[in-house]
Each structure stands twice: as structure tokens, then as C-alpha cells.
Amino acid sequence: xxxxxxxxxxxxxxxxxxxxxxxxxxxxxxxxxxxxxxxxxxxxxxxxxxxxxxxxxxxxxxxxxxxxxxxxxxxxxxxxxxxxxxxxxxxxxxxxxxxxxxxxxxxxxxxxxxxxxxxxxxxxxxxxxxxxxxxxxxxxxxxxxxxxxxxxxxxxxxxxxxxxxxxxxxxxxxxxxxxxxxxxxxxxxxxxxxxxxxxxxxxxxxxxxxxxxxxxxxxxxxxxxxxxxxxxxxxxxxxxxxxxxxxxxxxxxxxxxxxxxxxxxxxxxxxxxxxx
Amino acid sequence: xxxxxxxxxxxxxxxxxxxxxxxxxxxxxxxxxxxxxxxxxxxxxxxxxxxxxxxxxxxxxxxxxxxxxxxxxxxxxxxxxxxxxxxxxxxxxxxxxxxxxxxxxxxxxxxxxxxxxxxxxxxxxxxxxxxxxxxxxxxxxxxxxxxxxxxxxxxxxxxxxxxxxxxxxxxxxxxxxxxxxxxxxxxxxxxxxxxxxxxxxxxxxxxxxxxxxxxxxxxxxxxxxxxxxxxxxxxxxxxxxxxxxxxxxxxxxxxxxxxxxxxxxxxxxxxxxxxxxxxxxxxxxxxxxxxxxxxxxxxxxxxxxxxxxxxx
Ligand SMILES: Nc1ncnc2c1ncn2[C@@H]1O[C@H](COP(=O)(O)OP(=O)(O)OP(=O)(O)O)[C@@H](O)[C@H]1O
Ligand SMILES: [Mg+2]
Numbered sequence: 412x413x414x415x416x417x418x419x420x421x422x423x424x425x426x427x428x429x430x431x432x433x434x435x436x437x438x439x440x441x442x443x444x445x446x447x448x449x450x451x452x453x454x455x456x457x458x459x460x461x462x463x464x465x466x467x468x469x470x471x472x473x474x475x476x477x478x479x480x481x482x483x484x485x486x487x488x489x490x491x492x493x494x495x496x497x498x499x500x501x502x503x504x505x506x507x508x509x510x511x512x513x514x515x516x517x518x519x520x521x522x523x524x525x526x527x528x529x530x531x532x533x534x535x536x537x538x539x540x541x542x543x544x545x546x547x548x549x550x551x552x553x554x555x556x557x558x559x560x561x562x563x564x565x566x567x568x569x570x571x572x573x574x575x576x577x578x579x580x581x582x583x584x585x586x587x588x589x590x591x592x593x594x595x596x597x598x599x600x601x602x603x604x605x606x607x608x609x610x611x612x613x614x615x616x617x618x619x620x621x622x623x624x625x626x627x628x629x630x631x632x633x634x635x636x637x638x639x640x641x642x643x644x645x646x647x648x649x650x651x652x653x654x655x656x657x658x659x660x661x662x663x664x665x666x667x668x669x670x671x672x673x674x675x676x677x678x679x680x681x682x683x684x685x686x687x
Numbered sequence: 688x689x690x691x692x693x694x695x696x697x698x699x700x701x702x703x704x705x706x707x708x709x710x711x712x713x714x715x716x717x718x719x720x721x722x723x724x725x726x727x728x729x730x731x732x733x734x735x736x737x738x739x740x741x742x743x744x745x746x747x748x749x750x751x752x753x754x755x756x757x758x759x760x761x762x763x764x765x766x767x768x769x770x771x772x773x774x775x776x777x778x779x780x781x782x783x784x785x786x787x788x789x790x791x792x793x794x795x796x797x798x799x800x801x802x803x804x805x806x807x808x809x810x811x812x813x814x815x816x817x818x819x820x821x822x823x824x825x826x827x828x829x830x831x832x833x834x835x836x837x838x839x840x841x842x843x844x845x846x847x848x849x850x851x852x853x854x855x856x857x858x859x860x861x862x863x864x865x866x867x868x869x870x871x872x873x874x875x876x877x878x879x880x881x882x883x884x885x886x887x888x889x890x891x892x893x894x895x896x897x898x899x900x901x902x903x904x905x906x907x908x909x910x911x912x913x914x915x916x917x918x919x920x921x922x923x924x925x926x927x928x929x930x931x932x933x934x935x936x937x938x939x940x941x942x943x944x945x946x947x948x949x950x951x952x953x954x955x956x957x958x959x960x961x962x963x964x965x966x967x968x969x970x971x972x973x974x975x976x977x978x979x980x981x982x983x984x985x986x987x988x989x990x991x992x993x994x995x996x997x998x999x
Contacts, residue, residue, distance in 0.1 A: 420862065422800050424835035428792030429759040438789035445782035446775065513775060517816075522773040522783075522830060525738050525765075526790040528756040686741040 430527055435536040438526075443510065443540055452506035453548055456590070459502060460495035460552035461559065467491045468560035472567045488570040489582055489651045492557040496586045496649060499552075500593045503545055504614050507597030510541050512607040520687055530682050538598055538675070546591040553586040578651050581660060585648035592645060592667055593618075599674030603681060618642045638663075641670045691715055691869050692737060692838060696746035699732055699893075706732040708893035709746070714871045716837070719864045721884030721901070722873040725981050729893035730873040731770040734842050738767055750838055762791050762834030768827040770842040776816025780807055780826050783815055788833055801829040820847030828856070838869040845879060857883050877977045881905070891981045905976055913949050915942045916965035923961050927952065940964075 428434070443449055468491050475483070511534075514520040527533050557574070564570045574580055597614050604610040618641070625637045634656040637643050647653065647663025658666060692714040699707040707729040714720045724730050735741040737748050739755045748754075751764050758764045774783050784798045802811045805825040810818070815826060824847050831839060839860075845853045860883055864870045874880050880887065880901070887904050889897040897904060917923050920942055924934045932946035944952055949968045956963050 421804070421832055421835065421859075421866075422797075424763075424793065424797060427760055427763045427835070430761065430790050431792075434792050435790050438786045441782060441786040441789055442775070442778070445779065445786070446777045448777055513777075517775045517777075518771050518773045519775040519778075519783075520773075521740055521769055521771070522787060524740055525767055525769075525773070526762055526787050528739055528758075528761050684742075686735075 439536040439540040456499040456502040459499040463495035464556040464560040468563035488572040503594040504597035507594035508601035508610040511601040550587040589648040602678035694748040716869040718885040721880040724890040766831035766836035768841040774815045781811040805829040912969040914967040
């Protein structure tokens with residue numbers, strides 16, 4: 412490190428720029444793409460979204476002959492095509508959490524807030540960049556999953572449904588929108604909880620623990636309450652059928668977006684107030 | 688617009704713990720200001736308050752006339768190296784600096800320049816989590832200089848650096864001050880500060896103890912100790928003793944005299960025909976001065992604060 416031993420002049424900066432929301436977004440894009448853990452989470456999400464439907468389609472095809480008519484009636488092509496979404500949502504949620512808690516656990520947040528002391532632009536930029544990346548990255552996999560699983564099933568001439576069938580395109584694209592919203596929701600929780608394990612546990616509690624607990628309730632309570640859960644509301648985005656106990660896709664999506672907004676309102680207030 | 692840090696009655700509680708206590712000071716441009724205090728005295732907390740990473744319980748602090756948060760381009764105002772690492776361990780040094788630079792529209796060339804400047808060229812693409820303590824400090828210093836800031840604030844920058852690195856930081860700080868920037872640097876190494884800092888702000892238990900030039904600090908703290916070697920120690924001791932003078936035997940034929948100058952002692956001895964073999968005024972080192980000062984403060988505070996805290 413011989414260059415270090417001489418006293419150097421600090422090269423002057425030709426022009427000085429101010430912090431803008433767009434610049435912070437570019438910075439967050441650099442942060443997102445420069446972490447290996449991020450890339451692995453996204454890769455896992457993509458892979459699960461495609462591979463699980465392909466696997467289920469293959470299993471269904473090979474067992475079709477031995478299935479009872481009742482069993483056959485129970486199968487739905489979209490359930491197969493979107494089977495991966497239920498699993499990859501965990502990968503996306505973990506990533507959403509890590510986008511913010513990773514900064515707290517490493518101390519990076521102090522550097523981020525020193526560069527952008529107003530703080531909120533960081534939260535908005537993180538969310539926007541992550542949302543766009545999550546959606547653009549998950550849209551091809553859900554489409555591929557649909558067409559691939561249909562192709563496998565078509566060899567046995569079973570469970571065929573057209574992409575132009577009412578509600579199918581909405582469900583498939585809705586799957587990608589759902590994954591994006593789950594990621595946003597998880598990011599909001601991460602911003603509130605700040606600790607990786609705590610935030611993932613909170614998310615898992617809301618999405619995977621509370622819903623089955625509803626089954627303990629008397630069924631008329633269960634039906635009345637369950638549809639308001641974030642996971643149930645969000646699920647309407649990618650379920651083809653809707654009944655009296657569930658919201659329409661639009662209403663469900665709106666409610667889920669509402670939950671995200673609420674989470675972010677809390678996160679934003681805490682973000683500017685708390686010591687780092 | 689004045690380029691400086693101004694703290695006014697800054698106080699910070701963490702729960703019951705008072706980390707910073709009614710601290711007021713000004714850090715001036717053009718000189719290196721050392722920020723000294725024993726462990727847990729509130730140096731790092733004060734620096735976080737300046738950057739508004741933590742909010743003060745009361746009081747106020749501004750940088751270049753504004754709250755840090757209200758500057759349009761904060762990295763051009765203050766470049767800071769914090770005590771705790773502020774780097775994502777999974778990201779390369781290059782991408783870390785790039786992400787910070789991009790918030791202010793600072794280009795990649797600047798990032799490359801600074802990586803070369805701090806000597807991290809060979810490891811710039813490695814994950815920062817794998818960096819040694821010294822490499823981490825260099826990365827932190829690069830981040831602090833990224834925005835060509837008018838104020839540089841470094842929390843124990845030489846911590847973990849090798850002698851060459853320490854020398855480099857010393858030259859760097861002096862150079863930055865010479866360019867007219869405000870340089871505020873905390874350290875545990877008093878000897879290092881005596882070589883680097885023109886001005887000292889000393890705190891103990893979150894309170895300001897001293898705020899003066901480094902020269903004056905050493906002069907005051909030396910306490911006028913004079914070492915006298917004489918074969919007639921008993922006679923000299925009897926002669927010099929007085930209400931404001933303390934004479935202690937430091938060995939056979941060796942006296943330590945406080946309260947009189949070497950000139951006064953020499954003349955008194957000559958007038959009484961006492962033989963002197965040595966007459967040496969002692970310069971206390973910054974280290975000793977610092978310890979004397981903070982020890983007194985801690986004792987003074989402990990005695991005075993106990994009842995007050997009991998009332999609270
Ligand atoms: N985030 C925090 N939460 C609770 N207490 C804190 C926090 N930060 C600092 N403290 C307490 O405030 C006091 C001052 O700490 P600070 O780190 O500012 O001292 P320091 O002068 O930087 O010490 P050192 O020389 O060891 O770095 C300490 O008693 C410390 O325990
Ligand atoms: Mg400290």
C-alpha cells in the first residue's frame with residue numbers, strides 16, 4: 412500500500428448534486444443487484460414457481476388412470492399451474508424482509524441514513540425498486556408454469572383450459588401481482604420489526620399460522636372473518652373461483668393493498684422517529 | 688455561511704442512562720479538533736446526534752448553520768466515519784461506495800478515485816465482510832470523503848490501522864484542515880491527538896471538561912511539577928515548604944516540587960547555599976494530562992451526582 416504513505420490531496424468534486432428520489436432509487440437498485448443473497452432468493456422464487464407446477468402436472472398425468480371420478484373432478488388446471496406461487500411467496504417474503512433488515516443487522520442503515528438523512532426516500536426507493544424487480548421477475552415464471560403444465564397435461568388430453576378462458580389470464584398475471592404484493596408487505600414488516608428473524612416470524616405468523624387457526628372457530632365465524640385476512644384477501648388475485656365467503660379479485664386485491672399501505676404508514680412513522 | 692459544527696446544550700438519554708449531558712461546543716474550520724474522553728463518555732453518541740441518526744433528548748446541533756437532515760446534499764456537508772461498521776457485509780467495497788455516491792448523483796470515476804486514494808484497489812471487488820479492521824476503516828474513510836465534504840467527522844479513525852496507516856490518516860486530517868475544512872476526530876490515543884489536533888474538546892461522562900488549544904491543554908495539565916536532585920534534600924524540603932507548595936520525596940536525594948517554578952527554587956537554594964545537582968521542569972504528556980483531568984472529573988461527578996440521582 413505504498414500509495415497510502417504519501418499525503419495526498421483529496422481530488423475535488425467537479426459539481427455537487429442534491430439528493431433526489433430518483434437518485435436514491437438508482438442507489439437502491441445498485442444495492443439490490445449487488446448482494447448474492449438477493450439473487451439467490453429471487454432465483455429460488457423463479458425456480459419454485461416453474462418447477463412445482465411442472466412436477467404436479469407430471470404426477471397428475473401419470474396417476475390419472477388410477478384416480479376416482481371424484482378425485483378427477485377435484486383437480487383444477489389452475490391449481491396446478493399456480494402451485495408454485497404458494498411456495499415461492501416465502502422466498503419473495505424473505506427477500507422483502509432482508510432488503511431492509513439486512514441493513515439493520517450489518518449497520519449499513521447508518522450509512523444509508525447518513526447519505527439520505529430524511530430517511531423516507533430510502534423506504535420508498537427500496538419498495539419501488541423491489542416491487543418492480545419482483546413483478547418483472549415473477550411474471551415470466553407464472554406464464555411459463557401455466558403453459559408448461561398445460562403442455563404436459565395435454566399429452567394425456569386432461570385438464571385443459573385456454574389462456575383466453577374468462578379469469579385465467581387474470582389469475583396467472585394475478586399470481587405475479589400477488590407475489591409482488593407479498594414482498595412489499597414483508598418489506599413493510601421488516602421496516603417495522605428491523606430484525607430479520609423477528610420479521611420473518613411475524614410474516615409467517617400472519618400468513619401461515621393464523622389462517623389455519625381460523626378452522627378452530629365455529630364455521631360461520633370462520634367464514635365471516637377469514638376472508639379479511641391479508642393472505643386470504645391477496646389469494647383472490649389468483650383464484651379462479653369466488654363464492655359468498657370470499658372477496659372478488661378486485662376487492663381482495665384492494666384489501667391486500669390496504670394492508671400493505673397500513674404497514675407502510677406504521678413503518679414510515681417509526682422510521683423517521685426511531686434512533687438507528 | 689459558516690462551515691462548522693455547533694452543539695447547544697445537547698443531551699441524550701438512553702432510557703435512564705445519560706450518554707450526553709448538556710454539551711455545548713463549536714468545531715471551527717481550518718483546524719483539526721480532537722474529541723477526547725474515556726470509554727463510554729459519549730463521543731460516539733455525540734457524533735450520531737450531529738448526523739441525526741439519533742435524536743437528542745434536548746438541546747440542538749447544527750452543521751453549517753442547518754440541521755444535518757435539512758441539507759439538500761448532506762454528503763457534501765459532512766463526511767463521517769462512524770465507530771460501528773456501517774457496511775453491508777455481503778456487498779463489495781466498490782458497490783458500497785457506488786450506492787452511496789448514487790444518492791447524490793456522484794459518478795463512478797469518483798468512486799474509483801477514492802478506492803485508489805485509500806489503497807483498497809486490489810480488494811475493491813471483494814465482499815466487505817471479509818475485510819480486516821484496517822481495511823474496513825479505509826473503506827469508511829473513503830465513504831466519508833466521497834462527497835468532497837466541507838466537514839469531516841471521524842470516530843476513532845486510526846483504530847485498527849498499522850503505523851503506516853496511522854501516519855497516513857494524520858497527514859490526511861492535517862491536509863483537510865489546511866484546505867479550510869472542519870475536521871472533527873475522536874480518539875483514544877492521546878499521543879496521536881497531540882500530533883494531529885490543534886484544538887481539543889474533552890468530555891467525561893457526557894459532560895464537557897475542557898475546550899482549548901492542544902498547547903494550552905498540556906501547559907495547564909502539567910501542573911508546574913519540578914524535579915530537584917540535591918544531596919541536602921531535608922534542608923531544601925524545609926526551606927521550600929509553604930501553604931501553596933507541596934514537596935514530595937521521590938527517592939534518595941530526589942524531590943518533586945509543585946507550586947514553585949524552577950527559577951524560584953534555584954534562587955531560594957542559592958540564597959541558602961544549598962547544592963543542586965539537577966533542576967528540571969516536567970512537561971506532562973497529553974496522556975497524563977488527559978488522565979488527570981478525566982479522573983478528577985469522574986471523582987468530582989461521583990461525589991456530586993449521587994444525591995441528585997437519588998432524588999430522581
Ligand atoms: N444505542 C444505545 N443504547 C443504550 N445506551 C447507549 C447507546 N449508545 C450508547 N449508549 C451508552 O451511552 C454511553 C456513551 O456511549 P458512547 O458510545 O457514546 O461513548 P464513547 O465515548 O464513544 O465510548 P468509547 O470510547 O468506548 O467509544 C455509554 O454508557 C453507553 O453504554
Ligand atoms: Mg465511541
